[in-house]
Amino acid sequence: MEKEHLIDKYVQGTISEDERLVLEKLKLEDPDIQKEIDLLSDLKIVTELEDKTDLKNLLKETEAKLKQGETKVIPLFKKAKFWIAAASIVIVVAIGITSLLNPFSPSLDELYAENFEPYKNVVNPSVRSDEDIDAEKQAFITYENGNYSEALTQFKALYEGTSKSYFLLYQANCFMALSNTKQAIPLLEKHSTEDTPLAIRSKWYLSLAYLKEGNKEKARELLTEVISEGGFKTTAATRLLQKLD
Template identity: 30%
Template sequence: MNKEDLLNGYFENSLSNEEKKVFEDLLKNDAEFKEEFELRKDLKSALQQNKRKELKEKLKEYEARKPKERSLVFNWRYVAAAVLVLGFGTYFLVNDFQNTEDLYSAYYETYPNTVLPVVRADSTEESPETLAFQAYENEDHERAIDLFSSIYEKSHAEYALFYKAMSILDKGEATQEAIRILQNTEWSDDYKDKSLWYLALAYLKLDNKPKAKLVLEKLKNESNYRNQQVSELLGKL
């Protein structure tokens, strides 16, 4: 498999284990290949997020290089796709990039605070619950995790365990810990469907399509929660 095929295979999530090793070796040892990969990744991100100005700048930067400095493996269908986005606005190219990282990014969104109202900065209210949700809304993930953990240890309040898992996912690390919480807890009806949705996304983040699909199928069969998104995501898996 040549470099062009390896790059295409990565973004289409179709590389075999052996090809992934070759790909990773090239990223470490081939500067041109790595530059090409980074450019495509940036373009993909700009396309998905409809960042037109950023996309234009990246394309101009690439075009400004002397011909001999441009990568020989670049596939201009990505530039053509970019032009489509620039010309027609909101076209979203998730189907061109089917790896689990892309799917996770496309479907994941922070779960809102539905337990306590937003507290004003000058409020004298400093209950553990208020402090926890302030940290959650301020994206102070470590503090939120610690506070929700403490609340759950003292009261076994279900919301505290759920928002602890959400804080872990938002932080972007320790996804396996979030999975453990979401999977092993006997959730009430208030959180059962939501926990299944985020469990499926957590499996996607860990590149575990089979388990993500099983969870999504369970959610689809048992609930109408995010029904359209569940069906769309199942179709991509």
């Protein structure tokens, strides 16, 4: 029985006890067989990996082994079945590398565009029957109508006159809707430290603002906080964080 066939069955976990004894004898005669088994076993693990970090580490370890001459090229031409097994492993590794280095993966701008939408008005919802429209209600009507430049001016004046923290959140959203994340960041940073249930909203939008500005480290940090808080945007934050890894 050829050693490549035995190695194949060993790695796949289908080797019989008699075949295992034969393989052990061959390993005593040829120490390189164990190195071949180790390499193929490592590559087989790729098919079971879900975490990209684990895949990266495995590929780095395998590359290091090859550079140090700890592994040898395996003769794969003796049996068609072994060819198929080896080809499958190569395909799996290629897919893994492609997913890591895919030039068509979303850019930071694209990820931002996919995830940003102005925060809805949860403070002062307008009602058609309203007869008395004060300055705050008018500002939110302007905001809901998508007139972010005018709403920004109104929210700024309202914050200066009342110091109500939620106006910081909505000012920042106006800036972001106007493609001005740099101006939004200090407002969101200030609001995210306020003792208010809406503070977690600012952390989500702040993560997006940092993402737009190219600061992936800060974006990851804030997304992790959003996830740990639970509730608001947990699923979206988890998905986005995975795309940044």
